[in-house]
Amino acid sequence: MSLTRPPAGWSAQAHENWMQGQKKQAIDHVLQAINAHPERKPRDLVLQLSYYVFLVGDPAGAAN
Secondary structure: OOOOOOOOOOOHHHHHHHHOOOHHHHHHHHHHHHHOOOOOOOHHHHHHHHHHHHHHOOHHHHOO
């Protein structure tokens, strides 16, 4: 279990993956959570995804 909590509205599972160095799994998990909302995408999850992709520094690679 991570010692830090994710911001409100973020995926706790993706945050845990990220904190364990499992960046691809974290990004995949956030994408799944976002795609579970067919209409309006949750702003907080979109921000979490954006943050992770920014930190990876390779947007094209994060998409694979």
